[in-house]
Amino acid sequence: MNLTLKIWRQKDASSKGQMVDYKVTEISEHMSFLEMMDVLNEQLVNSGEEPVAFDHDCREGICGMCSMYINGEAHGPDRGVTTCQLHMRMFKDGDTITIEPFRAAAFPVLKDLVVDRSSFDRIQHAGGYISVNTSGNTQDANAIPISKHAADEAMDAATCIGCGACVATCKNSSAMLFVGAKVSQYALLPQGQVEAADRVQNMVAQMDLEGFGNCTNTGACEVECPKGISLDNIARMNRELIKSSI
Amino acid sequence: MSGFFKSSIGRKVAMALSAFFLMFFLLQHLSINILSVFSPELFNEVSHFMGTNPVVQFALQPVLIFAVVFHFVMGFALELKNKKAQGVAYAKNNGAANSTWFSRNMVLSGITILAFIILHFIDFWFPEINTKFIQGDWSGLHNGELRYFHELQEKFVNPIRVVAYVVAFVFLGLHLAHGFTSAFQSVGGTAGRKKTLQTIGKAYSVIIPLGFIFVAVYHFLTNNH
Numbered sequence: 415m416n417l418t419l420k421i422w423r424q425k426d427a428s429s430k431g432q433m434v435d436y437k438v439t440e441i442s443e444h445m446s447f448l449e450m451m452d453v454l455n456e457q458l459v460n461s462g463e464e465p466v467a468f469d470h471d472c473r474e475g476i477c478g479m480c481s482m483y484i485n486g487e488a489h490g491p492d493r494g495v496t497t498c499q500l501h502m503r504m505f506k507d508g509d510t511i512t513i514e515p516f517r518a519a520a521f522p523v524l525k526d527l528v529v530d531r532s533s534f535d536r537i538q539h540a541g542g543y544i545s546v547n548t549s550g551n552t553q554d555a556n557a558i559p560i561s562k563h564a565a566d567e568a569m570d571a572a573t574c575i576g577c578g579a580c581v582a583t584c585k586n587s588s589a590m591l592f593v594g595a596k597v598s599q600y601a602l603l604p605q606g607q608v609e610a611a612d613r614v615q616n617m618v619a620q621m622d623l624e625g626f627g628n629c630t631n632t633g634a635c636e637v638e639c640p641k642g643i644s645l646d647n648i649a650r651m652n653r654e655l656i657k658s659s660i
Numbered sequence: 661m662s663g664f665f666k667s668s669i670g671r672k673v674a675m676a677l678s679a680f681f682l683m684f685f686l687l688q689h690l691s692i693n694i695l696s697v698f699s700p701e702l703f704n705e706v707s708h709f710m711g712t713n714p715v716v717q718f719a720l721q722p723v724l725i726f727a728v729v730f731h732f733v734m735g736f737a738l739e740l741k742n743k744k745a746q747g748v749a750y751a752k753n754n755g756a757a758n759s760t761w762f763s764r765n766m767v768l769s770g771i772t773i774l775a776f777i778i779l780h781f782i783d784f785w786f787p788e789i790n791t792k793f794i795q796g797d798w799s800g801l802h803n804g805e806l807r808y809f810h811e812l813q814e815k816f817v818n819p820i821r822v823v824a825y826v827v828a829f830v831f832l833g834l835h836l837a838h839g840f841t842s843a844f845q846s847v848g849g850t851a852g853r854k855k856t857l858q859t860i861g862k863a864y865s866v867i868i869p870l871g872f873i874f875v876a877v878y879h880f881l882t883n884n885h
Contacts, residue, residue: 422751486752585746629672
């Protein structure tokens, strides 16, 4: 298929960017979206132009690096997939595809489609862990009984890959689905109880400090999340914060 | 606890608490208004009770005013913070793919409701305050009869006002369609009962505005024929 691409180009973090049009031809419908971007970049390199910078790593939907806003949606029009899992069969021959970086004040653009998501790392550092000694005296995983229901819900929350699609999608650039998932995965397990109050307090404080917006419960993040993280995690985080404040 | 209300989640919880109070108020307001359709005498009596009862006037009414002002001020404050949190606007953003129009435009429906409240205060509340607190007349009487039903009827003679009320109630419905469940979500109360709350929210957001529209249109039609 032949496509027109409208892509955000920005030289560096301090430059002003703009949308630039490109044509790509003979794109297979079996290609992933990133493979299509590779074809474009080969084309640009061959013609002596600067290739489009974009984040990617595992290319199998696990690392959370790919971060494009495609035709007005984070990770494009498909559901439950990252950009690397998005296939060109979702588009038609002759389509014009708009490709932008994830937008949020807390996700500044570094170059073209690459954004700085280290604000997520700092939120994790603030409390997204449990303090246990794992050097040589690791306990048996089944030593503490955990109900199937709690284990399943904690696992669902833990599948968040921190890609930032929730922030990019949210009209308020809120990070509450991400933080909600990270708080929930420990709040649901006995191992997470000891530091539960400090965890939610510190992670929410860091989230606010990073300049993310407030959740207005539109539910857009849940729809666009490649891992299907539920809004229930935001409700749980809210409960955890209320509980820890009383 | 003071630190809690400075956090983004704390502010949302405060918004939700004021919303719960306002939603309860809407329900009791409609219950009384509906009486005007079925029994003008009963409507007069209940209105007189609400207008002169010290608990309602000096305890609940200040709380109501505070809740209304707080809900709007905090709503705008949060909106400003959210605008600041956004980066450069997307060249193409397909919001309809993942959320409802009314959930994304709570500020717009809120501003419409605020405009309505100003009109409503000019229509009913300011004259009431004038009569009771400036003129000192707490009798509720006009020409020897309780005046409330007559005042209500008078207001719905003008078709422009009726249309303005109907439009405002439609926006109120849209605001409630998202706001009802959203308030429960903000206080973390949706766990395990999201579907039930969504159903109740849908019913509430239709019944309340339709009830108010019915009262306004009923008096317009019956008073003009």
